[in-house]
Amino acid sequence: MSATLAPPPAVQSAPSVQPVQLHRRAPSPATQGPWSVEAIQALLDKPLMDLLFEAQTVHRQHWPAGDIELATLLSVKTGGCPENCGYCPQAAEFDTGVKAEKLMEVDEVVRAAQAAKDAGATRFCMGAAWRAPKDRDIEKVSALIGAVKGLGLQTCATLGMLESHQAQALKDAGLDYYNHNLDTAPEYYTDVVSTRAYQDRLDTLQNVRSAGISVCCGGIVGMGEAPVHRAGLIAQLANLQPYPESVPINSLVRVPGTPLADSDPIDPFDFVRVIAVARITMPKARVRLSAGRQQMGEAVQALCFMAGANSIFYGDKLLVTGNPDVDADVQLLAKLGLNGHRTTTTEAEHAHHHA
Ligand code: SAM
Ligand code: DTB
Ligand code: SF4
DSSP: OTTSSOOOOOOOOOOOOHHHHHHHHSSOOOGGSOOOOHHHHEEEEEEEHHHHHHHHHHHHHHHHHTTTEEEEEEEOSSSSSSSSOOOTTTTTOOSSSSOOOOOOOOOHHHHHHHHHHHHOOEEEEEEESSSSHHHHHHHHHHHHHHHHHTTTTTEEEEEEEEEOOHHHHHHEEEEEEOEEOOOOOOOHHHHHHHHSSHHHHHHHHHHHHHHEEEEEEEEESSSSOHHHHHHHHHHHHSSSSOOOEEEEHHHOOTTTTTTTOOOOOHHHHHHHHHHHHHHHHHHTTTEEOTTGGGTOOHHHHHHHHTTTTTTTSSSSSSSSBOOOHHHHHHHHHHHHHHHHSOOSSHHHHHHHHHH
């Protein structure tokens, strides 16, 4: 089993243990699900320092401090997607300059995965711009998964909507995580995409869960949504039974040519708030500070780590847009005293090192 699913108890000495003890003696009913949108909205509205303190306290109860997972993305099938997600540069309908490509070959993917591993990544996520894969696609992606898993990396894929037999095939191929985002609150979803329904997303998540694959599911903020929609997204995620093992929180990358290109950017502190509330409501999830880091600045990223983010996308590219350089990330983690490298070892490796 991976460290992600069963995090070791937080044994680090916190700067002050008192708040942790207080929290343990009197667990607040407000930190239990199911979560109402109102309760989440109330958390989002807290004074920022109170919210950060609460999120960091929850974080240290469930995770080793300073441990940041490094996950590398690769677009294995780029562009030409028939869906119309308003944020996405890969939709065929939008004129974004992204060209449609064929599915990558195994050796090319293995080279990229090996490079990611050499740079310190522990998870490798393969993305495809499909509405839903065909069974033939599943066969080909299964070969990619097997090869990447063979390198000793955790595998993740994001391929669009899945039927149960397809999820089962991916599980059999060695898939550890499937990424499928709810993206926003149900009430705002139809403003963002019209080629599929919210329920389609929920159905795929159920198929993934039933196949025994861990769920990676989050959303995007900065798409012109109201604060209540951010609360609605977190409520949906936190109330999934069980809540996702990984929760990517993306800040919209505004790509010219997409319908959402001119959205007002989210206030950076409001972004930090969303991370904090994800941490509080889903204490054992890997909360990933995802797209948008290149536009964010180091200080805001530091606040996100304070708020409980413990994973990043690591590598110079997301799927088709940019991400901070590996060197810049290594430096940032070092400056903050965070451990990006080799700290997200599996429990087996952990035991080996301490034997
Ligand atoms: N086609 C599959 C799907 O939609 O599920 C997989 C790939 S899709 C690009 C994966 C996720 O990337 C989307 O659900 C969305 O949350 C995120 N994403 C896409 N474009 C983005 C952007 N411009 N800014 C931030 N996140 C984005
Ligand atoms: C997720 O939540 N974010 C990633 C990953 N899952 C697949 C994708 C971000 C995409 C950003 C825009 C792009 O490069 O296409
Ligand atoms: Fe297609 Fe996924 Fe982009 Fe939507 S987010 S247009 S489904 S690649």
